[in-house]
Amino acid sequence: EAGVTQFPSHSVIEKGQTVTLRCDPISGHDNLYWYRRVMGKEIKFLLHFVKESKQDESGMPNNRFLAERTGGTYSTLKVQPAELEDSGVYFCASSQGQRYNSPLHFGNGTRLTVT
Amino acid sequence: GDSVTQMEGPVTLSEEAFLTINCTYTATGYPSLFWYVQYPGEGLQLLLKATKADDKGSNKGFEATYRKETTSFHLEKGSVQVSDSAVYFCALSPQGGKLIFGQGTELSVKP
Numbered sequence: 548e549a550g551v552t553q554f555p556s557h558s559v560i561e562k563g564q565t566v567t568l569r570c571d572p573i574s575g576h577d578n579l580y581w582y583r584r585v586m587g588k589e590i591k592f593l594l595h596f597v598k599e600s601k602q603d604e605s606g607m608p609n610n611r612f613l614a615e616r617t618g619g620t621y622s623t624l625k626v627q628p629a630e631l632e633d634s635g636v637y638f639c640a641s642s643q644g645q646r647y648n649s650p651l652h653f654g655n656g657t658r659l660t661v662t
Numbered sequence: 663g664d665s666v667t668q669m670e671g672p673v674t675l676s677e678e679a680f681l682t683i684n685c686t687y688t689a690t691g692y693p694s695l696f697w698y699v700q701y702p703g704e705g706l707q708l709l710l711k712a713t714k715a716d717d718k719g720s721n722k723g724f725e726a727t728y729r730k731e732t733t734s735f736h737l738e739k740g741s742v743q744v745s746d747s748a749v750y751f752c753a754l755s756p757q758g759g760k761l762i763f764g765q766g767t768e769l770s771v772k773p
Contacts, residue, residue, distance in 0.1 A: 590751060592760045
């Protein structure tokens, strides 16, 4: 089966611009997560979708970040306007079934650099 | 709140050396514990896990034991290889909850 795919793999934008990250989960996985790792620190949870619904968005840093999951398939994470501190690696993960019983499958991440 | 602390890197070892990466956690209840690995240019992969106290997770020669009394889940391998060079993340998952990661430990194994 195809794994979790993320696009783009790298993005370099200027402060104030908009960037949209995309994640395609494994087909049939209802759970989709976004995480972020900033500057060698811990990987932090951003939000969790179950199908098209936001189950938990407690990790979203502020209202410059908007996540969507149209039709419960792929998801996008938009940052508008981007700030310097948004630089980092954004990971997407998916799983099926009950959250705590199902292993998470991660994508390779999108490295975002805001200059 | 729940948190994970792991030893800072980078850790540099010679091939066939013994590896320990320390991980301690703070959590309410009885979380599941995990080690994830990120090889260069790749995504995170689950290396091993343990779901209750005294469980030992193992995979690819790596082991970690869930120690409730010391709230630890240290990663060990008896003889590392160059191909083990990667970033290792300790993580916990509260019952029914999301993953909470440590800051990662970079391991470099020299031939």
